[in-house]
Amino acid sequence: MPTPxxxxxxxxxxxxxxADVMAGVDLSGRIAIVTGGHSGIGLVTARRLAEAGANVIVPARDxxxxxxxxxxxxxxEVxxxxxxxxxxxxxxxxRIVAQGNPISLLINxxxxxxxxxxxxxxxHESQFATNHLGHYRLTCGLWPALxxxxxxxxxxxxxxxxxxxxxxxxxxxxxxPYDKWLAYGQSKTANALFALALDRRGSPHGIRAFSLHPGQILTDLARHLSTEEIAAFDIYDQQGKPRVEPESGLKTLEQGAATGxxxxxxxxxxxxxxVYCEDCNIAPINDAALGRKGVAHWAADPELAERLWALSRQWTGMDVA
Structure with a gap:
């Protein structure tokens, strides 16, 4: 079966x-919303969008x-x-919709x-609630502006x-039994399926949606991990500095923000x-020959995307229209 x-x-x-990706990009007068835009790759993303002329809104819990x-x-603006x-x-x-301004970018x-x-x-379990349902609600709420x-x-x-x-x-x-890694994995699968289902609904309105893997970067995202768990990722060199090997997925913050x-x-x-992207390109479907590169078939399945959308609509009472 053909796949995009x-x-x-x-x-x-x-x-x-x-910086490479944004060279020559002019976003003057555009409005971009970046959740998580005050730390890690979100901060780099917000900074680069602002430097390109965008008016950036960062929603934040703190x-x-x-x-x-x-x-x-x-x-x-925070x-x-x-x-x-x-x-x-x-x-x-x-608040955003009431201002009457069009939104050009929503980066979750x-x-x-x-x-x-x-x-x-x-x-709802917190990783699914935060990583998926929260962004589902946000996107639906911002729909007229998008x-x-x-x-x-x-x-x-x-x-x-x-x-x-x-x-x-x-x-x-x-x-x-609760497994924090299974919970994380399914929330990240939900991100990919969300983009797939959203794009089907948005494309007739000129809205396109994408999901992506930014790379493996040690940020505040790892705050719940122990020293031993972090060490198991083998991200430090012999001097204790983060290894940078982009082809294997180990990236700097600037490289991590590039694909988004x-x-x-x-x-x-x-x-x-x-589509799901990585390394500034559309990713192929994952198979044994690719190692960990590419997207798992369950995260690129239109039927599963529709099933997740229907459940999200049921749980939140929200939809795009």
Whole structure:
């Protein structure tokens, strides 16, 4: 069966940086929203978008901390929003839509990884609630502004999606024992399936959606991991410094932000959408010959994407229209 997961002729590669991708890109007058835009690759993303002329909005659970991190970045506005709180997401989206300005880019970069078991007010497991349901609610809430801007929506997934598909019988670990890595894996699979289903709904309105693996970068995302768990990733050299081997996935922050920015701005993707990307290109379907590169078949399955969308609509009471 044909798949859109076919690499194209991209001028960039695994070692390309955010600066490389954004060279010559003019976003003057455009509005971009970047969740997680005050730390890690989100901060690099917000900075590069602002340098290209975009007016960047960063929703953050801790606005004070976010403003401190972004103090040296012009054209950035921080607003309060908590991805674990539906009312907070709704209030943020309503404020943005009420302003009447089109949104050109929504980059869903915020996330948590391998967190201890925690549930939101609706009893959803926190990684699924934050990484998927929170961004689902946000996208639906911003829909009128995204339609007006014919925007691109970027879901930052991870190679971690290869850990697990979605267990539709027990997403929230109500019956099975909680496993923080299975929970993370299915939340990252959800990011990829979300982009696939969203693109089908958005493309008639000029909205395209993409998901991506940014690379393996030690950031605050690893805050729930022990020293031993971090060491097991083999990301440090003999001097204790982070190894940089882009082809194997070990990247700098600037390299890690590159694929998301490429998805957000590349003209080579004008007629594409719904695909999972890595190393500034569309990724192939993963198989044994590729090692860990590529997208798992369960994260690129249109039927599973529709199943997840229907469940997300049921759980949140929200949809795009």
């Amino acid at each position: 997961q076919q690499p194209i002729r991209s001028p960039f590669h695994a070692a390309s940086t955010a 606005p004070h901390r976010a403003r401190e991190a972004l103090a040296d970045v012009g054209q950035v 607003q309060a929003m908590d991805l674990m709180q539906p009312d907070s997401i709704q209030a943020f989206a309503r 970069c915020a996330g948590i990884m391998a967190a201890p078991l925690l549930r939101d007010a609706q009893s 339609v007006a801007g014919k925007g691109r929506v970027i879901a930052v997934s991870s190679r971690g999606h290869q850990i697990a598909g979605i267990d539709f019988q027990d997403i929230d670990f109500q019956q099975r 920015l490429w998805c957000a701005t590349s003209k080579d993707l004008d007629n594409q959408g719904g």
